[in-house]
Amino acid sequence: MSNRLFQGVVHQMKDSIGRIIGVIDENATVIACSELSRIGTSSDFFSIEFNENNDIFVRDGLTYKPFGLHIKPDYAVFVEGTDEAAAKYASILAISLSGIKQYYDEKYDRNNFIKNIILDNVLPGDISIKSRELHFNTDINRVVFLISIVSSNDVSAYDVIQNLFPDKNKDFVFNITETEVVLVKEIKNNIDVSNLEKLARSISDTLSSEFFTCVNVGIGTPVVGVKDLARSFKEAQMALEVGKVFDTDKTIVSYDNLGIARLIYHLPTTLCDTFLREVFKKGSIESLDHETLFTIQRFFENNLNVSETSRKLFVHRNTLVYRLDKIKKLTGLDLREFDHAIIFKIALMVKKYLSADPVKF
Numbered sequence: 001m002s003n004r005l006f007q008g009v010v011h012q013m014k015d016s017i018g019r020i021i022g023v024i025d026e027n028a029t030v031i032a033c034s035e036l037s038r039i040g041t042s043s044d045f046f047s048i049e050f051n052e053n054n055d056i057f058v059r060d061g062l063t064y065k066p067f068g069l070h071i072k073p074d075y076a077v078f079v080e081g082t083d084e085a086a087a088k089y090a091s092i093l094a095i096s097l098s099g100i101k102q103y104y105d106e107k108y109d110r111n112n113f114i115k116n117i118i119l120d121n122v123l124p125g126d127i128s129i130k131s132r133e134l135h136f137n138t139d140i141n142r143v144v145f146l147i148s149i150v151s152s153n154d155v156s157a158y159d160v161i162q163n164l165f166p167d168k169n170k171d172f173v174f175n176i177t178e179t180e181v182v183l184v185k186e187i188k189n190n191i192d193v194s195n196l197e198k199l200a201r202s203i204s205d206t207l208s209s210e211f212f213t214c215v216n217v218g219i220g221t222p223v224v225g226v227k228d229l230a231r232s233f234k235e236a237q238m239a240l241e242v243g244k245v246f247d248t249d250k251t252i253v254s255y256d257n258l259g260i261a262r263l264i265y266h267l268p269t270t271l272c273d274t275f276l277r278e279v280f281k282k283g284s285i286e287s288l289d290h291e292t293l294f295t296i297q298r299f300f301e302n303n304l305n306v307s308e309t310s311r312k313l314f315v316h317r318n319t320l321v322y323r324l325d326k327i328k329k330l331t332g333l334d335l336r337e338f339d340h341a342i343i344f345k346i347a348l349m350v351k352k353y354l355s356a357d358p359v360k361f
Contacts (some may be wrong), residue, residue: 004343005104006032006075006097007039011190017089020080023097024064056090058082065090067098069344072135108256114172114184117226118144118233127227136226141191145183146222146236152213157181160211166201184229185224193256196222200252210341216240219254238265245356246349260346264353272350284331295323296335296344304341 012036014021022033029042056065062085063086068074077093079086113130114123149157158173158181165171170186200217206211218240219230235255243253247260302309310320324335333340
């Protein structure tokens with residue numbers, strides 16, 4: 001990476017300086033140069049002086065200036081000539097390249113550090129130490145978005161998301177699989193979940209409308225600092241998995257809005273089977289046809305209001321009452337009673353959960 005970085009700067013500055021300029025590494029090998037034929041060559045006589053002296057020095061008609069972030073310099077720039085101008089050019093180049101190298105290294109290390117935290121590859125005791133080294137603010141709020149690619153064309157969702165969030169000092173984007181992209185987003189304190197969902201929707205809509213890429217987005221809970229980012233990531237994963245089971249039509253799922261589905265997701269399957277057997281008579285839930293289940297869903301959506309539900313279903317009120325009486329006869333549960341409605345709602349979710357056989361985290 002350093003070779004390409006240095007060569008890019010050297011290439012841009014060669015016309016302004018008007019002399020041969022370049023960079024060598026600690027082994028005195030030329031890794032970047034305005035004269036491309038010199039790249040890869042080395043000077044054996046040079047390494048001892050390079051290691052012992054950090055000041056400007058002259059060798060074989062070239063002026064050298066070591067630089068680097070360690071006690072012993074990692075690199076040195078060289079400029080053609082031994083005059084005062086060559087020394088000034090060498091000093092300016094060394095300062096510029098050192099600053100650029102530090103910026104890119106820190107950016108890469110920060111992104112890699114966040115990725116390792118997300119994947120639980122960093123020991124808890126090392127997180128605080130490394131955070132201070134990389135200048136992470138411990139009071140900053142962040143949240144993890146997990147973007148799962150459902151279908152796409154040749155456009156890279158990773159590249160699109162990176163372009164949507166270009167501030168690499170605040171937001172971090174990386175792949176964890178071929179079809180999953182993580183966005184660690186810096187957010188304001190006490191941000192509302194609805195605002196996070198709007199942001200996720202804008203990501204989904206951009207990918208869909210402009211790049212014909214369909215995605216689902218899971219949203220973890222906001223955390224302070226970086227220590228709990230792994231938890232936020234696991235919550236985003238769970239949000240997607242629970243959403244696949246209980247909200248198959250949703251593409252944006254927030255962990256905070258999972259509600260009772262999150263509780264059911266953690267239940268042992270044996271307990272779920274026992275619950276269904278206790279709630280329903282044998283085979284009674286299977287006897288409910290599609291029309292009846294649709295009626296039940298609309299009845300729940302309208303807060304157990306018979307008149308409102310019949311209006312939304314475009315059926316007479318007495319027709320709906322007849323259907324509810326039929327459900328009561330089959331299951332023993334009267335959905336017009338709040339307690340019975342809760343039991344029935346949970347039972348339907350439990351059955352859906354058992355049928356999905358989801359992946360557990």
